[in-house]
Amino acid sequence: MTPSGGADAPILGLGTWAYDRGCVVPAGESRLPLGTQALHYGTGVFEGIRAFRSDSGLSLFRAHDHFERLLRGCRLLRIAPPGSVDDLVDRTAELLRHNEHCDDTYVRPVAYKLSLLPETPAGVALHGVSDGMSITTHSFPQDGQSRPLCCGISSWRRPSRDALPAQAKITGGYVTAALAGDEARAVGDDDAILLDSAGNVAEATTSNVFAMLCGRLVTPPPTGDLLPGITRDTVLALCRESGLEVLEHPISPAELLTADEIFLTSTGKGVAPVVAVAGRAVGSGAIGETTRRIATHYDAVTRGADGDHRDWLTAVTAVASNLSTEE
Numbered sequence: 001m002t003p004s005g006g007a008d009a010p011i012l013g014l015g016t017w018a019y020d021r022g023c024v025v026p027a028g029e030s031r032l033p034l035g036t037q038a039l040h041y042g043t044g045v046f047e048g049i050r051a052f053r054s055d056s057g058l059s060l061f062r063a064h065d066h067f068e069r070l071l072r073g074c075r076l077l078r079i080a081p082p083g084s085v086d087d088l089v090d091r092t093a094e095l096l097r098h099n100e101h102c103d104d105t106y107v108r109p110v111a112y113k114l115s116l117l118p119e120t121p122a123g124v125a126l127h128g129v130s131d132g133m134s135i136t137t138h139s140f141p142q143d144g145q146s147r148p149l150c151c152g153i154s155s156w157r158r159p160s161r162d163a164l165p166a167q168a169k170i171t172g173g174y175v176t177a178a179l180a181g182d183e184a185r186a187v188g189d190d191d192a193i194l195l196d197s198a199g200n201v202a203e204a205t206t207s208n209v210f211a212m213l214c215g216r217l218v219t220p221p222p223t224g225d226l227l228p229g230i231t232r233d234t235v236l237a238l239c240r241e242s243g244l245e246v247l248e249h250p251i252s253p254a255e256l257l258t259a260d261e262i263f264l265t266s267t268g269k270g271v272a273p274v275v276a277v278a279g280r281a282v283g284s285g286a287i288g289e290t291t292r293r294i295a296t297h298y299d300a301v302t303r304g305a306d307g308d309h310r311d312w313l314t315a316v317t318a319v320a321s322n323l324s325t326e327e
């Protein structure tokens with residue numbers, strides 16, 4: 001019998017080396033046992049972190065916040081911490097250098113339940129199961145700002161936080177995102193906005209939602225059924241600093257249909273304008289002025305062009321300065 005097609009197809013943009021359970025190994029050769037618990041039961045947590053290129057080199061954006069969230073998820077799933085936040089940031093920066101990334105990059109750490117320990121009976125468990133952790137890096141070029149998106153309102157609901165913890169990126173929870181995204185793409189949309197169990201807007205498949213309603217920017221509150229994203233937090237901070245009021249308040253689907261502007265926020269997408277929702281144009285159907293302004297500000301911050309927020313950046317590589325006095 002031959003393995004099914006594509007089993008070892010190279011992943012586009014995957015860095016040559018990966019961190020895998022304590023070692024740096026060739027990324028394409030890493031192997032996990034078929035019994036890996038997280039594969040069967042979704043018992044893993046992951047992060048998506050980006051490194052942005054600027055004139056001064058490559059820098060990770062809010063890497064400490066991402067690893068703090070990962071470690072909170074580990075605690076929830078009884079995964080032994082794979083290191084301190086500082087260790088994990090250092091390990092990631094080292095891997096980026098080892099893979100010789102010098103342009104925009106996406107970093108994917110995942111910590112997971114691995115194998116039943118000798119005394120543990122078979123079945124779904126957190127206690128008595130060993131852990132693993134990997135980090136891969138992926139080239140992630142992005143020219144300019146995110147492209148405008150058309151979104152559907154999904155028939156799938158975002159699981160409530162009493163069924164699926166909302167504050168961590170738990171691998172098993174992403175089945176809902178996969179179903180909702182698949183449903184959206186099947187009818188020609190780019191992404192889906194999911195409602196919560198009360199029927200209000202929760203979030204999109206892998207991003208948070210902001211809407212301009214009656215002249216005010218509104219986003220669902222972090223106490224709702226949503227992952228309170230680090231990009232969401234960044235946007236809230238930037239808006240407040242620049243004097244733009246943002247309300248954290250439930251948004252009904254009907255309100256969403258009357259919004260003048262909508263945008264999504266996530267590490268992967270950045271600030272992404274939504275120009276149509278449920279088959280209707282958002283506002284004029286063009287990218288809104290507020291969305292454009294926030295996207296530009298976010299871009300400046302991630303690339304170190306905004307002096308007020310350099311503390312969110314961790315330098316990975318530095319471009320040699322032309323001003324050097326040494327010959």
Ligand SMILES: Cc1ncc(COP(=O)(O)O)c(C=O)c1O
Pocket residue numbers: 048169203204205206207208226227228229230231232265266267268
């Ligand atoms: C379900 C979900 N909500 C929101 C977000 C946005 O989070 P962040 O801005 O931290 O990337 C993500 C990110 O992937 C996500 O998976």
